[in-house]
Amino acid sequence: MALSRSARLGALATAAASFFLVAASSAPTPGADGIGDTYFPQLGNGGFDARHYALDVAYDPATDRLDGRTTLTARAAQNLSSFDLDLQKLDVTKVEVNGRRAHFTRSGDEIRVTPRGPLAKGRTFTVTVTYGGIPEALSGPIVFGSDYGWMKTADGVFVACEPNAASTWFPSSDHPSDKATYDIRISAPKGLTGVSNGRLVSTYDKGGRTVTHWREGRPMATYLATATIGKFDVRTGRTPGGTPIYVAIDPVLANSNSVDVYAVTAGATDYWSQVFGPYPFEETGAIVDDMPQAGFSLEVQSKPAYSAVRSEVTIVHELAHQWFGDSVSVAHWKDIWLNEGFATYAQWLWSEHQGVRSAHDSFVAGYGSRPAESSFWQTVVGDPQRDTMFASAVYQRGAMTLQMLRERIGDTAFFTLLPAWTKLHRYGNASTADFISLAERISGRQLDDLFQTWLFTPGKPAV
Template sequence: MHRRIIAPGVLAAATLLLAIPASAASFTPGAPGIGDPYYPASGNGGYDVSHYDLRLKYQPGTDLLEGTATLVATATQDLSRFNLDLGLAVSEVRVNGKKAKFAKEGEQELVVTPVTPLQKGKAVSVVVKYAGKPSEVKIGGYTAWARTPDGGVAAQEPDSAAWWFPSNDHPLDKATYDVSVSVPDGHQAISNGVLQSQSSKLGWTRFAWRSNKPQASYLATLAVGKFDITTDRTESGLPVLNAYSKDLGDNDGAARASVERSAEVVEWLEGVYGPYPFNAIGGYVPNVTSGFALETQTRPFYSPKQFANGANVSVVVHELAHQWYGDSVSVHHWKDIWVNEGFARYSQWLWSEKEGEGTAQELADYTYASYAADNPFWQVKPGDPGADKQFDIAVYDRGALAIQALRNEVGDDAFFQILRGWPKQYAYGNAKVSDFVKYAEKVSKKPLAELFDTWLYEPAKPAAPAAAGSKIARSYTAGAEAAPVRPKSWKKIAETNTIHDH
């Protein structure tokens, strides 16, 4: 037998050749956007993030944020370079432990070129060190960071992450989060999920939060300030944490009377949509000047203005319904916003029905009658409203009319089966409007394309209202439009501000 001896250097070279793909041309840059037609610059291509570890230090007096973000990801193509979304200044980037070249392009693109190209399917770790004042960052002409008298808040839609951490900033790339924030003693840092620890040293207190289920980047939130915090546990053991700025003034009592009912609302929503999908419940009300609320995962954000006219549990219902419709099941692209907002609005109608303040049918009748045929309301297509109309009132109200139309068409048994089954079918993932239509047809065993086309896509007031067979429907058949009595709940539902401050 002849034994062939291979020199060690030749063997090492052969091993290296086996480790590198045959063609260097297979390594290409990741796309600078994830492909959303409404927001071409949002998100990035070429990789998928599974976890963010954010270690931050924030100085409320100067608005200076310093951070080290570690991203655990997987390359989804052979990558020569890739982008992250971040508006703050970067001092260092490491990829798989090695310093990488980086450059800022435009308002939010951080272009990273690793020393060694990244192979498709391989694990990747990215460490970014950065600093800056989030309130000075402008992307698309607006800021998602709100300064408060004693700190700052990150809460906006359709994006807010780029103001305080580097990310693949689009709902299609969800991840789990560890957020650890050091703030001066006497201040607190509020984020998503469960508070893991709190420790003080040399005048600084560090708060460590964990969100252990997939979370879209815009649903990650951070609030630093002086808060009054209440805690509890539900009967099933879920931790409840609510926080209120200590300087809310006249709105303080109404805010507490609303947000403190969060656990009760979740318990009721579980009966509608199935088991609560996350590891914590709560909400927070910082002293901001904006007027909207947002479904930040496990801990919705509420502007004090939501409670300027007294308690409003309806807005709490809206944001907590999003935990199923919007957070657990998120949009595929932002044109699918109806699957978020139509159902959150309809949840308010169901709450009204439960509270005896107007049935969903009565609210549908009143909503339909409130907008004349020539009102621009009917020109907005909730199923694809356009970026400029994404948060138009029609997405909410006409969107809810579409859901009532579905209920009337399929009957309550199939309808509530659909409402519960959808969040289970697409749990922790993303889905399109078309996916919902197909799912509703599958469960109801009825053709529904025409119904949804009428209510979600036709730029005109339908010939007959969603509330088929109701008093207003009969009046239309008779040729005279009736003016239904305004349900008692209407005022509080209308106070749910649907305008996001871009």
């Protein structure tokens, strides 16, 4: 049946009105300038999902200057009129979206990018940022009162960025909830080696410089990325279990280590693969640099970075993080005990494995050495607050929580839980509530009281 002319006009008007309403309801809007983490409200960015970073960085130790070009491939999570990237201090000279010059403005550590046209929800796009300057390490109470991030050494730079310093050297969505894969190319003067995450794709000379190309093909949080540069003695091979291994040690430290970093790394990687589930990355290893000013080590994905702290217990701790923190990352920084409590408990398991002391005895020693009036017991481990997120209680009381859980549910359930956790959230993010839920499901027991007491209630719990 054919419509009359007036009916056709009425139908067209109705369709136009409907189209206008749909268009209006989905009009492009700016992405948020942060994901809303209570500890770092402006870290990360809303409106898109980071998929892949291609980082090209050239560093000159003589001047401490970094020149970089970062291309981020991302997927729009809404109709975007503009979006933010995190970058601290460094000067931006050009921004392109999908190969076309884009307008940008800057407010503090936030770069607001406005493409020439809106980006439709679900669309994959690229943003390329050209930038440079002298990176500045961060300091303050968060990381044991130490500097962290991009730290100059005698012959190069030591890069360890937890929790909020990746944006000291490349523009990013700088929050662990927004993981991506990486290609990282590091250009440094000949004689120096750039070491990064994943596997080494190529090394070549260009002029008076050497370029190393690294590829991390597994999703990675920004704070775990590194571009550590210096003189290194490199040893490669495979662990007894077959995992490729790459260990780089500053020759200044060649005779100062009381531990065989290569051997312990290989042995711990294989042992944790039995306890925690298959090793989650393509390569294991270590970066050992002469950087005593840092005073800490970091679970850099695939190659933990060690500064002045080089001991067997440190190595097994950082390697445990490859499962707890790197593969399974926190959804929000308040859940940091899921990283540090687990890695500390791994130290107790290693001692048990070596026949030195049981995890129960490690618990008893830690519990008994701290009187009830100690400030140690006042930290709320399940939400320790930003400036005390690396307080010793997060590590030690977090580990105690796991030992209490083990004794409550028994070894069979406990050692089923650990690999189940790393499998369920492999390459993703998870929260304390997620862990409690899985522990209850596997054990068949209600555990709210245990976690409430050990993670969320100040004071020394009764045992």
